[in-house]
Amino acid sequence: MNAIEIKDFYKQIIGDTSCQLDYFFDNKTNTDFGHINLFDIAKFYFDSKPKCEMNYDRRLYYKISLIKGRNFVEYADKTACIETQGILFASPKIPYRYTPQDTNQSGMFCVFTKEFLSKSKTGLNIEELPIYQPGSDFVYELNDSQFIEIEAVFKKMDAELSSDYVYKYDLLRTYVLELIHTGQKLKPIKDTNATTNAASRISTLFIELLERQFPIDSDRQSIQLKKPTDFANALGIHTNHLNKVLKEIANKSTTEIIHARIAEEAKILLKQTQWNISEITYALGFDEVAHFSNFFKKHTTLSPVKFRN
Numbered sequence: 292m293n294a295i296e297i298k299d300f301y302k303q304i305i306g307d308t309s310c311q312l313d314y315f316f317d318n319k320t321n322t323d324f325g326h327i328n329l330f331d332i333a334k335f336y337f338d339s340k341p342k343c344e345m346n347y348d349r350r351l352y353y354k355i356s357l358i359k360g361r362n363f364v365e366y367a368d369k370t371a372c373i374e375t376q377g378i379l380f381a382s383p384k385i386p387y388r389y390t391p392q393d394t395n396q397s398g399m400f401c402v403f404t405k406e407f408l409s410k411s412k413t414g415l416n417i418e419e420l421p422i423y424q425p426g427s428d429f430v431y432e433l434n435d436s437q438f439i440e441i442e443a444v445f446k447k448m449d450a451e452l453s454s455d456y457v458y459k460y461d462l463l464r465t466y467v468l469e470l471i472h473t474g475q476k477l478k479p480i481k482d483t484n485a486t487t488n489a490a491s492r493i494s495t496l497f498i499e500l501l502e503r504q505f506p507i508d509s510d511r512q513s514i515q516l517k518k519p520t521d522f523a524n525a526l527g528i529h530t531n532h533l534n535k536v537l538k539e540i541a542n543k544s545t546t547e548i549i550h551a552r553i554a555e556e557a558k559i560l561l562k563q564t565q566w567n568i569s570e571i572t573y574a575l576g577f578d579e580v581a582h583f584s585n586f587f588k589k590h591t592t593l594s595p596v597k598f599r600n
Contacts, residue, residue: 325407327463329449332358332398352402353417354381355470357441360396364389364430365492366527371430371479376438380422380429380474385527386496389430399445401467408464415468421475427527428479437477444469493526493533494540500525501549505556510570514553517576519545554590557583561599568595 355378362373366387376398381387408417422429433441448466451459500522504514516522522545523530534545541548553575560571568580577583587595 325404325410326352327401327403327407327452327460327467329399329401329445329452332356332396332400352383352404353408353423354400354402355379355467355474356381356400357398357438357445358389358396358400359398359438361392362389362396363392366429366496369428370488370492371428373430373432375432376435377430377432378441378470378474378477379431380471382417382423382429385423385427385429385525386499387429399442399449401445401448401470403467407460408467410460410464420471422471429474431474431477431479433477441470441473444473490536490540493528493536496526497522497533497537497545497548501552505552507556507560507574510564510566510574513573514576517549517553519549522549550586550590554587557587557595558591558598561595571595 357376357378358373359376360373361375362377364371364373364379364387366385379389405417408415417423421427444466448463451462451466456462500516504516507514516525519530519533523533526533530545537543537545537548543551557571557575560566560574564571566574568583572580572583575583577586584594587593587598591598
């Protein structure tokens with residue numbers, strides 16, 4: 292599964308029309324300030340569909356959604372139910388899926404890149420914020436007064452986006468930070484998921500995290516999740532719990548599944564590319580050629596060179 296970048300997001304919602312994309316990505320906003328934009332939930336997700344299910348995609352952008360309507364949000368081993376209205380903070384680190392339960396959906400959401408917030412004069416690193424850490428609870432139910440308070444911030448952002456104020460992006464960063472800090476003070480929704488469903492979801496998310504690293508399209512690309520602890524941290528669960536779930540569902544350990552997939556990708560790269568062994572070693576996350584060669588021989592009984600030839 293390839294990564295969904297911010298421009299891919301626009302192509303999904305407005306179609307692959309270059310002139311429209313140019314409108315959203317003029318040189319000034321995209322290069323100097325990072326990127327931010329605001330959308331109406333009903334307009335972009337429910338104009339033509341009675342129900343919209345957002346899948347576990349690998350998003351390379353951040354999103355804050357103010358949601359009015361009944362929704363299920365699934366992530367890691369948890370399910371949160373937004374009964375009437377809530378707010379969701381999505382990041383590239385946390386795979387999730389939310390499923391609207393009716394067509395009466397409204398609200399607003401903003402999307403922004405890491406670069407946008409990194410331009411803040413405070414030098415804030417968004418990846419260090421608690422709400423964006425793996426294992427965090429990032430979806431919250433809102434009461435009426437909380438919803439009105441947060442909606443007012445979104446409305447100010449909407450007005451500022453269309454203004455010609457010279458420092459509007461500095462102001463927009465302030466509004467985004469206000470939303471984040473408001474969210475970090477909220478109490479997460481109680482998990483409503485049954486244990487059996489949780490185990491199934493952990494297994495599904497693990498496979499999603501594993502598969503999204505492939506295919507490897509460039510010899511400058513290297514997989515980042517290589518060990519059971521990498522996957523457990525990304526899912527916000529303990530390594531032993533992940534291993535227990537996979538043993539029950541797949542009858543294999545976490546390490547066995549990871550290694551089998553890497554070995555399969557190694558075969559593909561050796562047969563279908565002209566990359567040298569060092570390049571393939573790097574792409575598959577190994578530190579040294581010798582380590583990769585030993586790994587490959589253990590799984591295929593052949594050295595990488597003999598397999599290729």
